[in-house]
Amino acid sequence: MKVKLRNPDRQVDLPGGRPIREVLDELGIDGDTVLVIRDGELVTRHEQVGDDDELEVRPVISGGSR
Amino acid sequence: MRCKRCRGPAVVEVRRHNAAFCKECFPGVFTEQVRKAIRRFEMFGRDDRVLVAVSGGKDSLALWDVLLDLGYDATGLYLGLGIGEYSDRSHDATEAFARERGAELRVVDLADEYGYDIPTAGREGSRSTCAVCGLSKRYAFNAAALDGDFDVIATGHNLDDEAATLLGNTLRWNTDFIARQSPLLPGRDGFVKKVKPLHRLSELETAAFAFLRGIDYVVEECPLVAGNTQLRYKEAMNAIEATSPGTKAQFFLGYLDRGMPLFAQDDVVLRPCESCGHPTTGRFCAFCRARAQVLDRRLEGPGIEEVPDEDRDVARSLSDEVMPVEIYGRTT
Ligand code: SF4
Ligand SMILES: [Zn+2]
Ligand SMILES: [Zn+2]
Numbered sequence: 001m002k003v004k005l006r007n008p009d010r011q012v013d014l015p016g017g018r019p020i021r022e023v024l025d026e027l028g029i030d031g032d033t034v035l036v037i038r039d040g041e042l043v044t045r046h047e048q049v050g051d052d053d054e055l056e057v058r059p060v061i062s063g064g065s066r
Numbered sequence: 067m068r069c070k071r072c073r074g075p076a077v078v079e080v081r082r083h084n085a086a087f088c089k090e091c092f093p094g095v096f097t098e099q100v101r102k103a104i105r106r107f108e109m110f111g112r113d114d115r116v117l118v119a120v121s122g123g124k125d126s127l128a129l130w131d132v133l134l135d136l137g138y139d140a141t142g143l144y145l146g147l148g149i150g151e152y153s154d155r156s157h158d159a160t161e162a163f164a165r166e167r168g169a170e171l172r173v174v175d176l177a178d179e180y181g182y183d184i185p186t187a188g189r190e191g192s193r194s195t196c197a198v199c200g201l202s203k204r205y206a207f208n209a210a211a212l213d214g215d216f217d218v219i220a221t222g223h224n225l226d227d228e229a230a231t232l233l234g235n236t237l238r239w240n241t242d243f244i245a246r247q248s249p250l251l252p253g254r255d256g257f258v259k260k261v262k263p264l265h266r267l268s269e270l271e272t273a274a275f276a277f278l279r280g281i282d283y284v285v286e287e288c289p290l291v292a293g294n295t296q297l298r299y300k301e302a303m304n305a306i307e308a309t310s311p312g313t314k315a316q317f318f319l320g321y322l323d324r325g326m327p328l329f330a331q332d333d334v335v336l337r338p339c340e341s342c343g344h345p346t347t348g349r350f351c352a353f354c355r356a357r358a359q360v361l362d363r364r365l366e367g368p369g370i371e372e373v374p375d376e377d378r379d380v381a382r383s384l385s386d387e388v389m390p391v392e393i394y395g396r397t398t
Contacts, residue, residue: 006285006286007285007286007287030304030305030308032081032268032270032304032307032308032311033269033270033304035270035273035274035277037277041077041089042077042078042089042274042277042278043077044067044076044077044078044079044086045079046067046079058273058285059285060124060269060270060272060273061226061269061297061300061301061304062123062124062125062269062287
């Protein structure tokens, strides 16, 4: 399974066949701070991912005083 | 997970409400929260001309989208900060959104209008880059709103932004900033009214809304954000939120209900800045002093005054980037 990470943009390969929550845990990412997008659709962390899926993990935190 | 409204497949989970929503229902739920905020604080009405400060990021474009959808008279204002390709992409994103929605966008370029860009200000000034950036934005938005005869300025600050700012101000007991951290700051001689209609919505929710509405916002971060204090406060709050969902909302929304009334607002006397005419408490406003320093100029008034040294020290020691100086021209 391909996982695209942002800021900076990079890609990692991880095994699928488990809930997204576990993938995020492995990456050390807090699920409340990212959108997870699978094949162009938003998914919750409870969703299962397969080996052939492509995920984008997109951070939602923005910094600075705006 | 199932949608709380229609039992369809959920795509967004809002843990603090123990709820989840599908892609059809969530935009409506989000919009309802914005309406609630506008109504509760009487932010603006149908006849008001609203100037929306848009950066090209998820929050400001989501806000503009909702206001247009609700039928408000909402014009966008993009301020060019001159931060390389990041600014170019941000500008493009706001232009594209405006075109697609047939909305009016105004563009002000900091360098054209005031003679410096943010990277220069960060290098030359005594304040941190984000502090001088925030000061410049507040000043330029207010100036543009006065210039265009707008009734109110709306910004995309979300619940996470407000909670992090409140945490920073509380850790330092900046009581006068705490007193004024309201989602509505009334207008006052030379200051246009300011509102934050997204203050009840988390960063995750604004991002999900923007995504589901097909808004092509800029995901990349400003390259100058490193070391930003507010970001550290956000991370600290997120760590607490992860084990106790709802803490952030209790902290900020609880403050609005029960905390804010306990902090008295001091009634500062304002007079026109001798350089630019904007209201301030001293001779020159904070913006003019910061600008003079960046451009290495002396401030010209009826008398000549140099940038006072204590400004630099205060800015350094307090790291005022977490303080919303937006209120009534704080000048120290
Ligand atoms: S991160 Fe700092 S410098 Fe960059 S836009 Fe935000 S406030 Fe300005
Ligand atoms: Zn639904
Ligand atoms: Zn001034």
